[in-house]
Amino acid sequence: MKTSLFGKIVVYAIIIFGALLFVFPFIYMILTTFFLATNSLPKPHEVFSVTPNLTNYLIVLQKNNFTRYFMNSVIVTSVAMAGSLFLGAITAYGFARFTFPGKEAIFRVFLLMLFIPGVINIIPTFVIVKDLGLVNTYSGLWLVYIAGGVIGNLFFLRGFFESIPKELEESVLIDGGGNWRVFWNIYLPQSLPAMGTLAIFIFQGTWEEYFLALTLIKGEELRTLPIAIMMFNDKYATNYGQIFAASVIALLPVILLYMIFQKKFVQSGYNEGSLKG
């Protein structure tokens, strides 16, 4: 494709302008974390003339149990991630490798469920978790995160699992291995890139989850990071430097993971597994 120099400049100008629109709010946020006055809205010219310093970050880390909320998020996310991955993988294995009556019917019903907006389920979910006596516990959160994620993870993994050649199973079957051995020795190792991609998606989704956490967790000491930041904002509404310092700390793990793995996960998540129309 031959493009004139003028055309190239226009294309670059548009996509760079777009990139600036996406990056600018982040830069403005980071600059604000260097702003030290706590009781007024930082004026743009003040924000643009700040000197970088870590004062707000240090204050936040020592203040308001921030480390505790961070650890809460780590615990909630890691258990939810492990549980979701395992359950998603065995369910997808069942749907990918076995034939059984009603399989496609169940799969279709599951597909429909993906289109029901989650917000509709929030009231009954709260009632069910309350009936189980699990409001204000992580067990309640985990149950809903893990069980609620099965369908999406099943959809994601099934395609990968189905693309694993049957011949690979033979070595295990000849050794007298059963279905579990095939799962552990063939399907899991063969689909590590897909599992890794899914792990990052789940990590990202759970790390920032606010809807259930807001509804199910009442105790201050159990709050996860997003809720803690929201409450912090309600409490110190004008303390922009510290609010955004806390936000930057909360964002770091997700953004770093994304930056490191993005090339791998977008490709494997999209091209190989998901949309084989």
Place this chain on the structure above:
Amino acid sequence: MKSPALASGSPVNRKVPLKNKFMLGFKQWMTVLPFIAIGILGTAVFVIYPMIKNVMISFQNFSIMPNAANEWVGLDNYRAVFEDPNRKFLTALKNTFLNVAVTVPVNWFLAVFFATLIDAKFVKFKNAFRTIYYLPIVTSWIIVALLFKYLFADGDGGVVNFILHKQLGILPEAVSWRNHYWSAMIMIWLFHIWKTVGWGVVIYLAALQGIPKDLYEAADIDGAGFAQKFWRITIPMLKPITVFVIINLVNGAFGFFPQVYFITKGGPMDQTQVIPSLIYIQAFEQLKFGPASAMGFMMGILVFILTFTQMKKFGRQRLL
């Protein structure tokens, strides 16, 4: 339990194959059950049962107090929703449709547009662009909401007002974005589009790899311009992906919650409320579970009908 005798089913009696089929199915289920039982049970309890429970609550005078009677009240909750003197539900319904009508086309167009430009052969640093465009997607909704409230702050201290009013003079005066209906809606739309457009860009960037390059070369020979190639080749070739993208965008626009709840809380005077935020506020802040469930049920039916009609086009394509 009799042994299935699968291999040697005698074809003499018609009932035997049927029975064999049943036994075969039963055996297949027994084999697969250890792997799918927990997944299906979990989905039944935490995805499917809640929908049924939601319908039940919508016909009850429901209270979360232990041992509450929760008596059946017929259509009272639905009546309450529609007879509300402040017409909150109808306002939220109108806003929900408006959000879909405004954000879906803009989001879709920007996604294809940016993806096509980034995909142009001569563009360097494609990965860097893709990463930057996707950044808002990996950022948490709550944090982006706080950030947007800050960027759209009242007066010239808000950086958006500062740029649009003070620097560029596009706005005649500094706007109190969240205090007026239309400015609040525009802020909500910009927030939503900024936060989600990267998803479409990344999907389309991947999809564009699948378009055969010789189509463009042939068009070049025929002397087609950029716009012609975009509308005549790119858009038609992307159609299957577009169905997938549009369904997801529509679904996302129906599901507006953080966009409203964390930005305006439905204000000013519940004017910017959408159904999800209204449901949440009615249920968990005003404890009107019955009417909130009634709204949820009606919204569920609506979204279901809208997406179900798209399902046939969607076929066996799988989701991300």
